[in-house]
Amino acid sequence: MSKKRTYLDSHVQYGFDFIVDDDVDKPRCLLCSKVLANGSLKPSIQKQHLEATRPTHASDDRATFEAKRARFTAAGTLPKHGFVSNKKPMLAASYHVAHRIARAKKPHDIAEKLIKPCALDMVEHVCGKEAKHKIQDIPLSNDTIHRLSEMSQAICQKVIEQIKSSPAKNSLQLDESCDVANFSQLLVFVRYICGKELKDEFLFCETLQQTTKAADIMQKTEDFFERNNLTWDIVGSICTDGAPAMMGVRSGFTALVKQKAPHVITTHCVLHRFALATKTHPENLKMVLQKVIEAVNFIRARALNHRLFKAFCDEMGSEHSIILLHTEVRWLSRGLILNRVFELRTEVE
DSSP: OOOOOOOOGGGGGGTEEEEEETTEEEEEETTTOOBOOGGGOSHHHHHHHHHHHOGGGTTOOHHHHHHHHHHHTSTTHHHHTTOOOSHHHHHHHHHHHHHHHHHHTOOTTHIIIIIHHHHHHHHHHHHOHHHHHHHHTSOOOHHHHTTHHHHHHHHHHHHHHHHHTOSSOEEEEEEEEEOTTSOEEEEEEEEEEETTEEEEEEEEEEEEOSOOOHHHHHHHHHHHHHHTTOOGGGEEEEEEOSOHHHHOTTTSHHHHHHHHOTTOEEEEOHHHHHHHHHTTOOHHHHHHHHHHHHHHHHHHSSHHHHHHHHHHHHHHTOSOOOOOOOOSSOTHHHHHHHHHHHHTHHHHO
16 A cells, blocks of 8 residues: 655645645645645655646745745635635535435445446536546545534534523433344434424434343433533423333333432323223224234235235226235224225225
8 A cells, every 4th residue: 555645844845735635635736726646745746747837937936836825825815716625525525425325324335336436427428527537536435424423413412502502491202122133222302492493303322232221221311411411400301112111110211310300200102102092992893903903914924915915906996905014003003904904895805
């Protein structure tokens, strides 16, 4: 691997200042604005460039070039003369791409493997090779896209500032869930007043490394509060699910919070209340729902049955051809599957 060279102030005597591209110093000619490679940070190469491109200035002294650099870097003068660093627009483009990747929930290396090659092909065919070379300089490597963490920290700090300036106490909602890698994630959302509007924001997500006890959840929350200079005095209410680790009367998370902040009001998540409400249905309604679920599972559990049922519905000209699945937590989805089964009762039979 070639050695990374660093720009020295003495290089100005050869008519060069520098720009930073991907954390690498690159010399830039003050006379023709051409940016050379990092390996050109050698006095011999810079002197050769000066004599080849501007031989009339080869005998200029250092004071002349320093005055030229000061004049070009003055406010508003550098952009007018075309001496604009490539770092800012390229970096801004990289941040925009990273933001879109995050919103689309795509892997970070998709920029380097797919987006950039596609962009280069499109620009080359539409705008030409010169424009392609400019796009080539946009940093989109896998490591570069990790700057999403910087964007996340900036957003988090903005939310924290708004929370601190809120005229009323804030509300927190916590939930613990396992991801696809079977790691337990603690998700915390916040509701607060900003100006004249009520805002709901995602506050933080922390991995529970081992156990998921109330003490672990409390420790993660307190660590976040301590890092960001937050106190329990700004919290007015907390909403959690019905798990014992959350709602336990003696050692649950809400009980631990009340030990530190007795004024905090604790509530039960509305969605989980739906699940609790369905457990009180009369037996005749439960029996109907159970039969419907068995029929739906028979059709949807096997791919062959699902394809045959869809083909059968298409052949009969039915309004629908797919049976819906229900979500155990949300009772409204049960009503949707009941409606769909009733509309396709003949086909299902």
